[in-house]
Amino acid sequence: MFHRVLSIILFGFFACSVKGDFSNELQKKFVGYLGECWQTHELTPKDLEDLKMLKMPDSENVKCYFACVYKKAEMMNDKGEFWEEGVKKTSLQQYGNDDAMLKKVNDFIDICKKVNDEPVTDGEKGCERAALMFKCSNEHAPEFGFI
Numbered sequence: 001m002f003h004r005v006l007s008i009i010l011f012g013f014f015a016c017s018v019k020g021d022f023s024n025e026l027q028k029k030f031v032g033y034l035g036e037c038w039q040t041h042e043l044t045p046k047d048l049e050d051l052k053m054l055k056m057p058d059s060e061n062v063k064c065y066f067a068c069v070y071k072k073a074e075m076m077n078d079k080g081e082f083w084e085e086g087v088k089k090t091s092l093q094q095y096g097n098d099d100a101m102l103k104k105v106n107d108f109i110d111i112c113k114k115v116n117d118e119p120v121t122d123g124e125k126g127c128e129r130a131a132l133m134f135k136c137s138n139e140h141a142p143e144f145g146f147i
Helices: 002-009 024-038 045-052 060-072 084-095 099-117 127-144
Strands: none
Touching: 024 060, 024 084, 045 060, 060 127, 084 099, 099 127
């Protein structure tokens, strides 16, 4: 179950390549982040079912779980914003010199970084913005072959 949620949580940019695999080192790090965040934001079976259907539950706990994981994965900065540089760094680790894939990632980033322009009420906590990142990912990742 964790691996399915992992692919959803980490957008698809670098967790799920077109072939659906990623390096053991990155996988171990991300699974570790999932477990760490689970300690403070345990998801219910209903939450997991909604997420498998690519639906964000209307729960602050779930949104904060995503913010926790995104921050640890360097997809979100400490200000609760989508962190373009962190995503690019991880993408380079994942895809190395695959210029075509890195271009797709950069194009995807250009679309989803706009979530930083959306108003949120929880500021640096980042839970609401994490839900926006999830939504953007699910809307646009398939266009780039990430999911």
